[in-house]
Amino acid sequence: MTPGELPAVPGILTSADIRRTGESIAAAQEPDGALPWFTGGHTDPWDHIESAMGLTVAGLWDEARDAYLWSAKTQRPDGSWPAQVRRGLIENADxxxxxxxxxxxxxxxxxxxxxDLGFAASLWPAVRSGIDFVLGQQGPHGEIYWSTGSPGEALLTGCSSIHHSLGCAVGLAEQLGDPRPEWAAARRLLGDALRHRPELFLDKSRYSMDWYYPILGGALRGPEATARIERHRDEFMVPGLGIRCVSDAPWVTGAETCELVLALEANGDHDTATRLFGEIQHLRESDGSYWTGMVFTDGKRWPEERTTWTAAAVILAADALSRTTAGNGIFRDSPED
Known part of the structure; x- marks a missing residue:
């Protein structure tokens, strides 16, 4: 197969715009396949994958394959990855x-x-080993401890994302003929913790991600999700500019806004999602890249960096809103526990 139609959101971004944004991600890719935050910056395993997903939607499949092969090559024997590397050198081994x-x-x-299910099959050992490592850190009530460097501590945002990844892992396992019912059981336990046991997680409520990630990760949907959005809307939404990264700082960020777009779209609020997607375009540069954020009290870009993962979040949001590629529902179609 070859790449087909690229997403476009009428009145906001064209398919050519999406291609340019994908190319801005590819321009930062290192020879070994790593996708750092920006050229010369560090690489972390999560944002690397997010950027690879952006490349995939933008039709840059060879570059995306190289990125996933980097993940397989750099995985440690226990199934983990170091939290931060720079040009092949580990900066944070946790x-x-x-x-x-x-x-x-x-x-x-x-x-x-x-x-390309064959490529997925070739990466399956890395996926399987990674998930087994993660579930080795699961607590007695379903929570998953966030870092080997912080035993016993669980984060709501991180666990919400893991909840989503576990759903993807279970689905992939079934497609590849290697079903993992124990993963599904662990996901159910985690989902119950996310919905009903807030005391299990460190209080990070000033961060917008803790607001919408239970929805993005599929643990909350429907009326409960809508109520959660409404309860904190005024804390985080800045009319005309997007959403704050943290509730107590005058700073709107592109990736968080686009993740909220994905969460709202997954919960059926297409109109609000589209409006927010249009608002955040003030961070776009002519080459298709995106600034991480803006301090809206003085209109300055901050930090002074254009990040690959922000660009990827824009691409994924455009795909979800336009329902263009076959993967546009990767967040919307998260299975029930």
Whole structure:
């Protein structure tokens, strides 16, 4: 197969715009396949996968394959990855469970968009090993501890993302003829913790991700999700500009806004999602790249960097809104526990 139609959101971005944004991600890719935050920056395993997903939607399949092969090559024997590397050198050797789970989402997404189940099969050992590592960090009530460097601590955002990745891993396992019912059981336990046991997670409620990630990760949908959005809407939404990264700082960010777009779209609020997607385009540059954020009290870009994962979040949001590629529902279609 070859790449087909690229997403477009009428009145906001054309398919040519999406291609340019994909090319801005590819321009930062290193020879070994790594996708750092920006040229010369560090690479972490989660944002690397997010950027690979953006490349896939943008039709840059060879570059996406190289990125996934980098993940397989750099995985450690226990199934984990170091939290941060720069040009092949480890800067943070701790293992973040959310980071280690996300390969399952990326590989299912790639297989769904491209139809290349053979490539997915070749990466299956890495996915399987990563998920087994993650579930080795699961607590007695379903929570999953976030880092080998912080035993016993669980994060709501990270666990919500793991919940989604586990759903992808279970689906991929079934497609590849290697069903993993124990993963599905672990996901059910985690989903119950996310919905009913807030005391299990560190309080990070000032961060917008803790607001919408239970919806993005599929643990909450329907009236409960809508109520959660409404309860904190005024804390995070900045009319005309997107959403804050943290509730107590005058800083809107592109990736968080586009993730909220994905969460709202998954919960059926297409109109609000589309409006927010249009609002965040003030971060776009002419080459298709995106600034990470803006301090809206003085209109300055901050930090002064254009990040690959912000560009990828824009591409994934455009695909979800336009329902263009076969993988456009990777977040919307998260299975029930």
């Amino acid at each position: 293992s973040d469970t959310n980071f280690c789970a996300y390969l399952a989402t990326g590989i299912l997404h790639f297989a769904t968009v491209t139809g």
